[in-house]
Amino acid sequence: xxxxxxxxLEKLGRAAAAGVAEVGFGAVLFxxxxxxxxxGSKRGQPVRLSMVFERCMEVGIAAIPxxxxxxxxxxxxxxxQGIYTLATFGAEQQVTIGVGIxxxxxxxxxxxxILIAGRTGSSLAARIGTMRINQEVDxxxxxxxxxxxxxxxxxxxxxxxxxxxxxxWADLVxxxxxxxxxxxxxxxxxxxxxxSLTEIIVVDDVLHGLGKSVLFGxxxxxxxxxxxxxxxxxxxxxxxxxxxxxxxxxxxxxxTDMIFAFITTR
Amino acid sequence: xxxxxxxxxxxxxTDREVVIEVRDLVTHYGPRxxxxxxxxxxxxxxxxxxxxxxxxxxxxxxxxxxxxxxxxSGYVRLLxxxxxxxxQVARTKLRxxxxxxxQGGALFTSMNVLQNIMLPLREHTKLDExxxxxxxxLKMEVVNLSGFDxxxxxxxxxxxxxxxxxxxxxxxxxxxxxxxxxSAGLDPVVASAIDDLIIDLRDAMGMSIVxxxxxxxxxxxxxxxxxxxxxxxxxxxxxxxxxxxxxNERIQNLxxxxxxxxxxxxxxxxxxxxxxxD
Numbered sequence: 001x002x003x004x005x006x007x008x009l010e011k012l013g014r015a016a017a018a019g020v021a022e023v024g025f026g027a028v029l030f031x032x033x034x035x036x037x038x039x040g041s042k043r044g045q046p047v048r049l050s051m052v053f054e055r056c057m058e059v060g061i062a063a064i065p066x067x068x069x070x071x072x073x074x075x076x077x078x079x080x081q082g083i084y085t086l087a088t089f090g091a092e093q094q095v096t097i098g099v100g101i102x103x104x105x106x107x108x109x110x111x112x113x114i115l116i117a118g119r120t121g122s123s124l125a126a127r128i129g130t131m132r133i134n135q136e137v138d139x140x141x142x143x144x145x146x147x148x149x150x151x152x153x154x155x156x157x158x159x160x161x162x163x164x165x166x167x168x169w170a171d172l173v174x175x176x177x178x179x180x181x182x183x184x185x186x187x188x189x190x191x192x193x194x195x196s197l198t199e200i201i202v203v204d205d206v207l208h209g210l211g212k213s214v215l216f217g218x219x220x221x222x223x224x225x226x227x228x229x230x231x232x233x234x235x236x237x238x239x240x241x242x243x244x245x246x247x248x249x250x251x252x253x254x255x256t257d258m259i260f261a262f263i264t265t266r
Numbered sequence: 267x268x269x270x271x272x273x274x275x276x277x278x279x280t281d282r283e284v285v286i287e288v289r290d291l292v293t294h295y296g297p298r299x300x301x302x303x304x305x306x307x308x309x310x311x312x313x314x315x316x317x318x319x320x321x322x323x324x325x326x327x328x329x330x331x332x333x334x335x336x337x338x339s340g341y342v343r344l345l346x347x348x349x350x351x352x353x354q355v356a357r358t359k360l361r362x363x364x365x366x367x368x369q370g371g372a373l374f375t376s377m378n379v380l381q382n383i384m385l386p387l388r389e390h391t392k393l394d395e396x397x398x399x400x401x402x403x404l405k406m407e408v409v410n411l412s413g414f415d416x417x418x419x420x421x422x423x424x425x426x427x428x429x430x431x432x433x434x435x436x437x438x439x440x441x442x443x444x445x446x447x448x449s450a451g452l453d454p455v456v457a458s459a460i461d462d463l464i465i466d467l468r469d470a471m472g473m474s475i476v477x478x479x480x481x482x483x484x485x486x487x488x489x490x491x492x493x494x495x496x497x498x499x500x501x502x503x504x505x506x507x508x509x510x511x512x513x514n515e516r517i518q519n520l521x522x523x524x525x526x527x528x529x530x531x532x533x534x535x536x537x538x539x540x541x542x543x544d
Contacts (some may be wrong), residue, residue, distance in 0.1 A: 045389065071376035090366065130375075142332050142444075144361035145389050147356075 025229075026222040029148060033156045036149040045146065047153045053157025055067055059120050060166055067115055071170040075177025078102065083185055092167055092186055096196045099178045102202055108171035109209045110257055113216035117249035121220040125245035126131055126229025128221075129238040137229075156221045163212045163217035171209065212260050216253050223249040282332055283310040285442055285474045289339035293323075293330050296408030300326045302498045303340065308442075313468050313475040315485040319520055328478045330368060339493060344398070345441060352456035362390050369446040371427035373419040373434070383434045390438065405433040405456065409463060425456035432463060436471070443467060445477045451486045453480035461487045482521065486510075494520065516543070 040046045082095040128151060131137050140147045179193045227245035231237045281348040286308035289416060293301040300323050308314045318324050329335040331342055335350035347360050361509070366462045373382045373416050379502065383402040393401070406412050409429040420425065428448060435443055448464065461484050461499035468475050479485050485492060485506075496516050502509060 045358070133369055134375070135368045135372040138332075138334055139366065139368060139374075141334060142361060142364065142366045143386050143389065144358040145385075151497055 005020070013143075013210045021038070023249050026226055028224060029152055029225055030147045030156075030218070033153040036146065036153045037157065040153075045149055047149060047157070051154035051212045052157045056162050057159045058123075059116065060162030061118055063116060063162075064169065066119065067112060067166050067170050069175035070115060071108075072177035073129060074107060075099070075103065075174035075179075076181045078107065078174070079181040079185070080126060081176040083182070091203075093188075095182060095186070096193060096245070097200050099182070100175065100200045103178065103204045104171050105176045107172060107207050108255075109167045109213040109216060111174075112129075112163060112170045112213060113169045113253045113257075114250055115144045116166065116216070117220045117223075117253060118246055121224040121249045122242050122246045124221065124224035126233075126238055126242045127230040128225055129231030129241050132229065133238065134229050152221070152225050155225070156218070157220045159217035160214060162225055163220070164213045166204075167213040169208060171206070171211050182214075186213060188245060211264075212257060214224070215256055215260065219256060220249050223252060228239060240250075275315040279536040282358075284308070285310050285345055286476065287343040288331070288339075289340055289343075290337045291327075291330060291342065293326055293335060294338045294434050295326070295527075297486045299338075300331065300481060300498050301337075304495075304498070304500050306493055306500065306503060307476055307477055308357070310441075311468065311472050312490040313464065313477060313488050315489035315492045316478045316479065316495060317492055317520070319480065321497070323498040324480070324495055325446070326498075328444060328476070332364075333361075342490065351435065358390075359454050362438055363440050364442045364444065365438065365440035367428065367435045367443070367445045367448060369448075369450060371419065371431040373422075375419050375429055378416050379411065379420050379422070379430050382419070382430060383437050386434065386438050402433070402437060406430075408436070408466075409433045410459075415518070424452055425459070426533075428452065428460055432460075432467075436467060439471065440476060442475045443475045445479075446476065447481075448477060449479065450482050457481070457484060458487075460484075464488045469486055496520070511544045527537060 036045070037047055079095060080098050082098045083092050086092045086095055086098075127136070131151070137147050137151075140150055175197060179190055179197075182188055183194055184188050224245050227241040227248070231241045233240075284307045286306075288304060288306040289440055291301050291304040292299065304323075316324050316327055326335060331344070332335055332343075333344075336350055341350070344360060345363060347356065349357060349360065352360065373379075375386070376386070380399065380402055383405060384398045387398045387401060391398070403412065403415070406414070409432045411426060411429045411433060414422070414426065414430075415466065418427075420429065432445075432448075435445075445464065448460050452460065464475060464477065465488055467473055468479070475488075477485070477488060491503060491505055492505045494509060494512075494517050501514055501517055502512055504512070512518065534542065
């Protein structure tokens with residue numbers, strides 16, 4: 001009995017230590033990326049703009065179709081639920097307030113973050129994991145090319161630029177989707193709907209959403225890179241760590257979202 | 267006889283330039299000691315083959331020489347500098363003087379052959395695009411890979427991957443070239459062509475080459491000297507003829523592909539079966 005307890009405690013301790021080590025690794029990666037971005041050129045090893053551009057295309061432009069499709073659907077869903085709920089009080093006309101605020105402050109950044117974690121975060125973990133197994137990361141090191149500068153920094157910059165941009169796009173598309181349904185269902189014209197939105201949504205609401213999306217971009221990148229770097233055991237290991245990366249990134253996004261909302265609404 | 271006593275010290279080599287000096291190297295993976303106080307020199311312009319069976323410590327030795335694994339004690343000096351005790355700028359400069367052809371090629375799958383070979387030039391020089399392309403194509407010619415610029419690594423055969431890896435390794439004209447199992451997994455004709463390529467690189471470019479392999483035929487063909495590793499110890503360093511003539515039973519077993527029967531006392535055998543710990 002005592003043996004089992006001490007064994008479980010030991011396992012718990014090891015897991016906690018590994019978790020702390022991963023967080024520490026993430027912090028080191030972030031600091032190194034910032035340093036490479038700032039002083040890479042002075043060291044003769046600049047962060048390549050072409051690689052940043054490639055990552056921006058992968059994170060942002062290539063994700064536009066899926067983000068658009070999901071956003072228009074969620075916008076309409078919010079309008080449907082909003083009208084249904086407010087109908088209880090006969091206040092359907094007030095649906096624009098709920099939709100406008102919740103999209104810009106909550107649903108836009110959250111849905112974009114979750115989509116990018118599933119789409120780009122997983123591919124980042126798989127790419128780095130596969131490169132590690134194929135000794136491509138070792139090859140970079142022995143060539144004198146820092147893997148953080150070459151692989152992590154462009155991905156991080158791409159994510160920090162494109163997740164907020166995609167969030168803005170998702171906000172816009174969700175509001176259009178919701179507006180289309182509201183105008184059909186309640187007979188409100190699109191012009192009146194837009195006027196109503198511009199009165200309700202203030203700059204702070206948009207900045208609240210964008211602030212969160214920057215944090216989500218950072219989390220998705222670091223979780224993807226850390227899990228990719230920890231891959232062991234061939235293709236099976238890549239699959240395992242890719243799944244872990246998606247689960248951890250989405251969990252981190254949701255928890256961060258709650259903490260961010262709690263702090264900024266105090 | 268102790269294993270250390272079996273090491274043949276190179277004679278009359280004091281006047282030759284040492285490009286790699288390994289001294290009392292001890293390496294661990296976790297609690298397990300892999301290399302046990304290993305010492306070795308590689309001289310300028312020679313091909314040294316590190317040979318040994320599976321689990322002998324060849325790959326650990328190579329990774330330690332490359333600076334990918336940190337030794338527990340002892341040191342590796344590459345061109346007079348200790349890779350593990352220099353600042354990052356000096357390490358980057360030192361690494362430009364070495365090339366590595368990995369066993370699986372380690373080509374970047376997102377780049378075509380030409381981009382792969384140009385990568386070290388792009389990262390370490392300020393040459394214009396055309397000059398880099400010309401230099402990369404010259405190396406592709408050296409390894410008989412001309413005309414395959416646009417192919418992606420996934421479209422290459424095993425031999426072509428190895429040749430592309432060689433071209434990338436030599437594109438900066440390194441002083442030292444490391445090759446990990448260069449002929450492993452190739453058919454005899456292609457393997458022989460890779461061996462010829464290594465000999466040509468040594469002769470034409472004057473490189474010092476360290477090859478890790480377990481392929482006897484290949485080792486005997488390309489080596490100036492052979493270092494025989496066994497269970498993390500160097501059994502012998504000598505010329506091909508010296509190694510072949512060695513009276514060491516373990517070396518002869520390796521050369522003649524004889525397996526060694528492990529003799530355990532009954533208590534040890536029982537302990538192993540029951541996985542009991544001391």
